[in-house]
Amino acid sequence: MRFVVTLSVSVLAAVSLLSGCKATTVPGAPPAGPVAPGPMSPAAAQQMLDQLPIKGRAPMTGYSRDQFGEAWTDDNNAPDGHNHCDTRNDILRRDLVDITPATGCQVTSGTLHDPYTGKTITFTRGAKSTVVQIDHMVPLGDAWQTGAQQLPADRRRDLANDPRNLQAVDGPTNEQKGDGDAATWLPPQKSYRCTYVERQVEVKSVYGLWVTQAEHDAIAGILHNC
Secondary structure: OHHHHHHHHHHHHHHHHHHHHHHHHOOOOOOOOOOOOOOOOHHHHHHHHHOOOEOOOOOOOOOOHHHHOOOOOOOOOOOOOOOOOOHHHHHHHHHOEEEEEOOOOOEEEEEEEOOOOOOEEEEEOOOOHHHEEEEEOOOHHHHHHOOHHHOOHHHHHHHHHOHHHEEEEEHHHHHHHOOOOOOOOOOOOHHHHHHHHHHHHHHHHHOOOOEOHHHHHHHHHHHHOO
């Protein structure tokens, strides 16, 4: 009986050790993808919106994408930073379904159920991979004009890579949006607009950004009907 107990403990220890190794040392095994932001109630979003300063836009003077650090760098302190996968592939793994991973983190194919348009889009890495793009829900140009230029460089880098501010979407629709805020652009699919502005409000709150009066009123109007 003693021999059986000892053997069982040894086997369990070996299995535990092997399980731990698998999680950290198997070549090409990416970490789990980021978890989508949880839903926020319209009332909570409205309360958060009411606490944001209302100001006019600062000039775009000095703006460039480089002001927000290297694009899609994993070297950031936002949620899921330093997980050994670049931010773009983190978001593709989070938002696409039926994905085919390549070596490591890179997503080679998958399907996007686009929240902005309602379309189902097939993503294949290559010449046409821009059919799916990663949108900054609070655009970086808008962020620059509403407080981000006053942030330290590392905080701007976090803003650009924060999964709460990122969403895989239809590429042409993202290009139409540009740097528009909620007063000038909203997702064509109306059923997603509540989630869209709620996430914008959360990001602006987390990073100490402000809203314009027109932006505030547009967001409040959406939340009122959620």
